[in-house]
Amino acid sequence: MNTPFQPVSSGARLSDQVAQQLVQGIKAGQFPAGGKLPTEARLAEQFAVSRTVVREAVSRLKSLGLVDSRQGSGVYITGQGTFAPLDFDARHAESRSAVAQMIEVRRALEAEAAGLAAQRRGAADMRRIRQAMLALEKAVAKGGDGVEEDLRFHRSVAEAGHNPFLIGTLDYLAQFMRGAISVTRANEARRADFTTQVRDEHAAIAQAIATGDVDGARAAAATHMVNAVRRMEDADPAFWRQHGERLAQPLVHGLRRG
Helix, strand or coil: CCCCCCCCCCCCCHHHHHHHHHHHHHHCCCCCCCCECCCHHHHHHHHCCCHHHHHHHHHHHHHCCCEEEECCCEEEECCCCEEEECCCCCCCCHHHHHHHHHHHHHHHHHHHHHHHHHHHCCHHHHHHHHHHHHHHHHHHHCCCCCHHHHHHHHHHHHHHCCCHHHHHHHHHHHHHHHHHHHHHHHHHCCCHHHHHHHHHHHHHHHHHHHCCCHHHHHHHHHHHHHHHHHHHHCCCHHHHHHHHHHHHCHHHEEEECC
16 A cells, blocks of 8 residues: 655654554554555655664554564554543643653653663763753753653663663653643743753753762652652642643543453
């Protein structure tokens, strides 16, 4: 099937953009169950990306149970699944509770990711972490929300831990976390002191990783998440009415296997 895809560009992580288009194609029935995805080379050509990016995107689809690789044969669609948004309602206080609960999940995973990074990081890992911090600062300075850059920073920390299973878990959870992160960042953008706190907390994580301080890295990452909840608790009801609806955006859709 010669399905047209839109070439992806800078902004959100390239593999995320590729995966999103492929998921949309599967949901729309463009790829029937039992059918094959186009070859890796063909997808790379259509999306105008490297084959490495395509492999990362296909790996995401595997984690969702949408495709399966058959050695020497290709990648096959296992089913369309049933997609449904997470049950968030911006009109009620549960939205605030939902964000806090998501942050609790992040705290558990990202504290360990930071500890592993402090144990295993190399020079290239530290360059990626610092580049991600700089990209976030530039995005905020230009008036952006910094959501994708924030995710990129935390993923660069996970990458420095060199545990593909942990990286894959965080990648999978990113689809649920984007809405929550967009809300916390919108809250933090309301006050200059909040913005400074976030920058300093990221710097503390990076510094502990750079010096090999395992306990310090875990503590810095956990503190960052605890403080995110505290900053969020400062927001008034008007903020939640305005921004809580972000939690129901398509990027936080989950897969409910039928």
